[in-house]
Amino acid sequence: MLNFNFCAPTYFEFGKGTEAQAGPLVKRFGGTKILLHYGGGSVKKSGLLDTVVASLRESGLEFVELGGAVPNPVDSKVYEGIELCRKEAVDFVLAVGGGSAIDSAKAIAAGAVYDGDFWDFFQGKGVEKALPVGVILTIAAAGSEGSVNSVITKESTNEKRGCGGEVLRPVFAILNPALTQTLPPYQTAAGSTDIMVHVIERYFSNTKEVEITDRLCEAVLKTIITETPRVIENPDNYEARANIMWAGMVAHNNLCGVGREQDWVSHGMEHELSAFYGATHGAGLAVICPAWLKFVSRKNPGKVVQFAVRVWDCDMNFEHPELTAAEGIERFENFLRKIGMPSSIKEFGAKEEDIPKLARHIGSVSETEKNFGGYVKLDLGDVEAIYKLAY
């Protein structure tokens, strides 16, 4: 186990009816003038926004609204939010929605108190200061409600990039599983896939002797495997929704990732699919991650075998562990198909001749042309090979 530090101070209010706590919680965490940031019309249609607005008013809080955060949130909306925060002297950003609204809110919160272009933070500059961010979550997926991360797409160049910093971790998050019951099955399944891959990117590590974090990773994965088919079959299953929602937070606040090297290749490769074809992030991961597993299991099978046995309950083949690994990957793929996820990048509109371009774009964006990946180091030829396996 490697030395590490860990601090996850977000306050979680979890369960039925908790969105009515929005006002009191904003007040408790020092907000007086709020930017209320959300996505499309669903939070309006469902009445959630009305509940939140009523709660803010009851607590005597002023607020301005900014809707229109889109999936794979974009820099133009962030600039708009920053300007609004400055003009209205906002001191607290409240996101109502999923990972997109939250990530957009985090970028706005950092940019509003920065004397420069917020995009600097997405090009490696450390984030030292930000307005406090609160969250009312409407989909279990990104884990942004408990994480330090934000991912924004720069529209002019199609760059989807991340930044991280402790000041971006939400001060509070309201998680009501009932709010996720109206999600379409595709979004639900893509969310569960995202949760699984957040764990997988931490699980596949060359750091030895990390039994506790391995076991915690496996706990989250098994929960998602058990509970997701239940909500696909019955979207109103509150209990299964609740287990997925809490698992989604545990998957990404880094409890599962401390003390070990991590490997974020599947996310890196998926970001290209979102940027170029508008793929839903979790659906993109459902195609990339199994392809990546097939590729790395040839070069470094050890952890793939453990994944097969412990997560997918495969019988260990002691003579031919590579068959166990293959069986595990196959069960993962079957699971993804069962919950309605795609199995080829063709389904997003990708053409075979696009593959070199996708790989080159990763090389230029990540500036890691010759040093991509952790569990297995990849060059651009390897990245192309993985995209081909995903084709």
Add this chain to the structure above:
Amino acid sequence: MLNFNFCAPTYFEFGKGTEAQAGPLVKRFGGTKILLHYGGGSVKKSGLLDTVVASLRESGLEFVELGGAVPNPVDSKVYEGIELCRKEAVDFVLAVGGGSAIDSAKAIAAGAVYDGDFWDFFQGKGVEKALPVGVILTIAAAGSEGSVNSVITKESTNEKRGCGGEVLRPVFAILNPALTQTLPPYQTAAGSTDIMVHVIERYFSNTKEVEITDRLCEAVLKTIITETPRVIENPDNYEARANIMWAGMVAHNNLCGVGREQDWVSHGMEHELSAFYGATHGAGLAVICPAWLKFVSRKNPGKVVQFAVRVWDCDMNFEHPELTAAEGIERFENFLRKIGMPSSIKEFGAKEEDIPKLARHIGSVSETEKNFGGYVKLDLGDVEAIYKLAY
């Protein structure tokens, strides 16, 4: 799953050499005049106290020392600490040691800023204010480094009682697994048992549909089962020590217990053994917990069967699940014996005729004569029966 809130903001510095961060961390969390509280001579002999003192001095911090925290820490030491804090205008309490030093430090921190008898907090009064507490941990066991709890024994009446409050959660904890390498096997094994039972008291719940917390509980238990025999065999095994130490924190910061009823019967019954016979807490639990499992498995077998299958890898006997439950308890007992834990309360000096007295004392202390336990409700006759099973 029940509604819940969760917030665990402790900052953890984990790994080799981290005790040298004591000074900078105290400073970062606002301390200027420190009460340095520890137990016996081992932290002096090992040189740990010198390292901590040097770090405090380098950071320009003033401090006063209070040694002598004993296992099952006592009220007299707490009164002494409170007086010292007031006299010296202490604004930060730093505990160096295990659960005893930490629990004692927490009680001192609460009492020092309270205009009354600190024992009020251990009789049900809420703790609203306390000096900040920092921790340098020397044994993986109590989980007090990440928890809101403190347990103190009132010497005059032999009452061992707990109190809890968010302000008692340490602001930082330094966890260096190497510091635990000098522990005798018995203390190491008792620590691992304590960790397991912290999880078990949360695991055995009548709350349905708590897959994520069940799985997290099982992850911690399996880690302790795998790693403890390795450190009993080789006390210098840093990696196994590291896994146990982090598991000990996860076991008790309540991540494993949210959204579900909990059942703290084994702790309640063990406290009597510590109070009357001076039993090491974890060793007492090693006797009580399996006896309790035997008793409850007759009345409410469901979760015991799951415990047997998922934690102890028992084959499920679908025709006779009670045999599966029994097999799981037997494997637990064999494990405890293998790591050197006792199997009868006789080993602490208890006599059969003491049993009614122990049970009555629980009744009077807990004021729950007719309402003890959660997974299975117990009356005093049941408590006696469990002590008899443990005899």
